Amino acid sequence: MAGKPGTTPTTYSPxxxxxxxxxxxxxxxxxxxxxxxxxxxxQCRPAFFxxxxxxxxxxxxxxxxxxxxxxxxxxxxxxxxxxxxxxDIGRLNCSVSYTTFATPVRGQGSEHKDFSSMLHKSLEGxxxxxxxxxTTVDVFALVLESGGSDLPVVISCASLALADAGILMHDLxxxxxxxxxxxxxVIDPILEEESYQDGALLITCMPSRYEVTxxxxxxxxxxxxxxxxxxxxxxxxxxxxxxxxxxxKEATSTSQE
Amino acid sequence: MGLPDAPGDLSSEVDVDAFRRLFPLRFYERHLTESxxxxxxxxxxxxxxxxxxxxxxxxEGSALAKIGSxxxxxxxxxxxxTPSMDSPDEGCIAIDFHMPPICSPIVRPGRxxxxxxxxxxxxxxxxxxxxxxxxxxxxxxxxxxxxxxxVSGKAAWMAYLDIYCLDADGALFDAALLSAVAAFSHxxxxxxxxxxxxxxxVVSEExxxxxxxxxxxxxxxxxxxxxxxxxxxxxxxxxxxxxxxTAEEESIMETVVxxxxxxxxxxVSLYKPGGPVLAYTSAIQDCVALTRQRMKELQxxxxxxxxxxxxx
Numbered sequence: 001m002a003g004k005p006g007t008t009p010t011t012y013s014p015x016x017x018x019x020x021x022x023x024x025x026x027x028x029x030x031x032x033x034x035x036x037x038x039x040x041x042x043q044c045r046p047a048f049f050x051x052x053x054x055x056x057x058x059x060x061x062x063x064x065x066x067x068x069x070x071x072x073x074x075x076x077x078x079x080x081x082x083x084x085x086x087x088d089i090g091r092l093n094c095s096v097s098y099t100t101f102a103t104p105v106r107g108q109g110s111e112h113k114d115f116s117s118m119l120h121k122s123l124e125g126x127x128x129x130x131x132x133x134x135t136t137v138d139v140f141a142l143v144l145e146s147g148g149s150d151l152p153v154v155i156s157c158a159s160l161a162l163a164d165a166g167i168l169m170h171d172l173x174x175x176x177x178x179x180x181x182x183x184x185x186v187i188d189p190i191l192e193e194e195s196y197q198d199g200a201l202l203i204t205c206m207p208s209r210y211e212v213t214x215x216x217x218x219x220x221x222x223x224x225x226x227x228x229x230x231x232x233x234x235x236x237x238x239x240x241x242x243x244x245x246x247x248x249k250e251a252t253s254t255s256q257e
Numbered sequence: 258m259g260l261p262d263a264p265g266d267l268s269s270e271v272d273v274d275a276f277r278r279l280f281p282l283r284f285y286e287r288h289l290t291e292s293x294x295x296x297x298x299x300x301x302x303x304x305x306x307x308x309x310x311x312x313x314x315x316x317e318g319s320a321l322a323k324i325g326s327x328x329x330x331x332x333x334x335x336x337x338x339t340p341s342m343d344s345p346d347e348g349c350i351a352i353d354f355h356m357p358p359i360c361s362p363i364v365r366p367g368r369x370x371x372x373x374x375x376x377x378x379x380x381x382x383x384x385x386x387x388x389x390x391x392x393x394x395x396x397x398x399x400x401x402x403x404x405x406x407x408v409s410g411k412a413a414w415m416a417y418l419d420i421y422c423l424d425a426d427g428a429l430f431d432a433a434l435l436s437a438v439a440a441f442s443h444x445x446x447x448x449x450x451x452x453x454x455x456x457x458x459v460v461s462e463e464x465x466x467x468x469x470x471x472x473x474x475x476x477x478x479x480x481x482x483x484x485x486x487x488x489x490x491x492x493x494x495x496x497x498x499x500x501x502x503t504a505e506e507e508s509i510m511e512t513v514v515x516x517x518x519x520x521x522x523x524x525v526s527l528y529k530p531g532g533p534v535l536a537y538t539s540a541i542q543d544c545v546a547l548t549r550q551r552m553k554e555l556q557x558x559x560x561x562x563x564x565x566x567x568x569x
Contacts, residue, residue, distance in 0.1 A: 144330065
C-alpha cells in the first residue's frame with residue numbers, strides 16, 4: 001500500500017455488474033440473433049498458438065482465442081516429492097491459476113478450483129506415463145485473461161506445451177466447449193454467452209485416434225441435442241488439432257534453420 | 258539443431274558444456290578476463306528490451322516488459338474506495354508481485370516454504386517484500402495521489418497493480434519496475450459519475466446522457482507521471498561489474514547491486530543486500546553511471562512504446 005500502510009479499505013468495481021436477466025439478443029425462440037462478436041453459431045474464434053513462450057521451462061506454449069489468453073509451462077520429468085511412494089510409472093501434476101486481473105471483477109479467478117483436476121483428467125490418458133518412471137511431470141497453467149471457454153483453451157495449450165517439452169503422448173489433446181442457449185448450440189462461447197447458457201458441453205479428445213479423454217455435460221439437454229453437440233465439438237477438435245500440429249511443425253522448422 | 262557432420266565438433270561442444278556445468282565460476286572468470294560474457298555481451302551492456310502496452314484488455318492499464326527472456330506482465334485495475342479520514346482527497350495504490358509456478362522450475366505451487374532453502378536469497382520472501390515496498394516508494398514519488406481523488410472524503414480510486422513474472426531469467430526487479438511504469442503510462446482512468454445511491458458508476462455510451470449532471474470525471478484521463486524511475490541491476494565479482502545479469506550469472510556470482518534513478522538522474526534507491534563482495538564506493542559509482550546510461554535507453558524504449566499506441 002503506497003497511500004496508507006496497514007489499512008485495506010473495501011473497494012468495489014465501478015463497472016455495472018452483469019444483469020441476471022438474459023439480454024434480448026439471446027431470446028429463446030428467436031433463431032436469427034447474431035453472437036456478440038458477430039460469429040456464426042458453429043464458428044470458433046481464430047486460434048493462435050506459439051510454443052516456447054517460457055525459456056525457463058522444459059516446454060511451454062501460449063494460446064490466444066479472442067480475449068482468452070493462456071500460458072502453460074511444463075517442467076520435468078523431474079524428481080518426485082520426497083513423501084511420494086515408489087511408482088513404476090510417471091506422475092502427472094497439474095495446476096491451473098488465474099491472474100487477479102484476468103476476470104472482469106478483480107480476483108474472481110479463484111472460483112475455478114476444479115480446473116486443475118479437470119486438466120489432469122483430460123491429459124493423463126494421452127501421456128505415456130511408462131516412459132518416465134519414478135519421476136513427475138508438472139504442468140502449470142496461468143490464465144492471463146479470461147474471455148470465455150477458458151478450460152478448453154488451457155487443455156489444448158497444455159498438450160502443446162507437453163509436446164514442446166518432448167513428453168511422449170499417444171496424440172495431441174484438443175478440446176472444445178459448447179453452450180446451449182435456448183434452442184441454439186453455440187460453439188466456443190465467450191464469457192457473456194457462458195453467463196447466460198442453459199447447458200454446457202466440453203469434449204477433450206485425441207482426434208487422430210478418435211478417442212475421447214473427457215466429456216463433461218452440465219445443465220439441461222435432450223439426447224438429440226447432446227448428439228448434435230458432440231459431433232460439432234469433435235469436428236472442431238480435429239480442426240483445432242491441425243492448427244496445433246502446424247504450430248509444432250513451424251517451431252521445429254524454424255529452430256533447424 | 259542439425260546433425261553434426263564431424264564427430265570432433267560434437268566432442269568439443271560437449272566439453273565446453275560440461276566445463277560450464279562443473280566449474281561455472283571458472284567458466285565465467287575465463288570469459289571475464291576477455292571482457293565478454295558467454296552470451297556475447299560486453300560486461301556493461303543490458304539485454305534487448307521490449308515493451309508492449311495494452312496486453313490485457315480486461316484491465317484499465319497494462320504492459321508486458323521483456324528484458325532478454327525475463328518477462329513481466331503488469332496490469333492495473335481501478336476500483337473505488339472511501340478515502341481515509343487523514344487524507345480525504347487522496348487515492349491509493351496497492352501493489353502485488355506474483356511469481357506463479359509457470360515462471361521458473363524452482364517455484365512450485367502451494368509450497369512457498371520449500372522455496373527458501375532451495376533458491377538463493379534473491380527469490381525468498383524478503384526479496385519480494387523489499388521489491389514491493391521499493392516499488393511503492395517509486396510509484397508514490399511518480400504519481401500524485403491527489404489525482405486519484407473523485408469526491409473529496411467520499412470516493413477515491415484504488416489502483417490495484419499486479420505484476421506477474423511469466424519467465425524468470427535474472428534482473429527480476431528491473432523488469433518488474435519497467436512493466437509497472439509502462440502500465441501506469443498506459444493507464445486510462447474511465448469516465449465515471451455518481452449515481453443516486455451515492456455509488457460511482459462507469460459512464461457507458463448508452464446511458465451517458467442522462468447521468469451527465471452528476472459526472473465526476475467528464476472523460477477518460479491519463480495520470481501525469483512526474484518523474485519516472487528506472488533501474489539497473491549489476492552483479493559484482495572481484496573487480497568486474499556485470500550489468501543486467503541472467504539467472505545463471507546471479508546464481509554463480511551472488512553480490513547484486515540495484516540502482517534506481519529517476520528521469521532527472523536523481524537517485525531514488527540503492528539496494529545491495531549483503532553478498533560476499535564488499536564494494537568500494539568507486540564500484541557503486543560505476544553502477545550508478547551504468548544506470549544513468551541504461552535510464553536513457555529505457556526512456557527511449559518507453560517513449561517509443563507510448564508513441565506507437567497513439568498512432569493506433
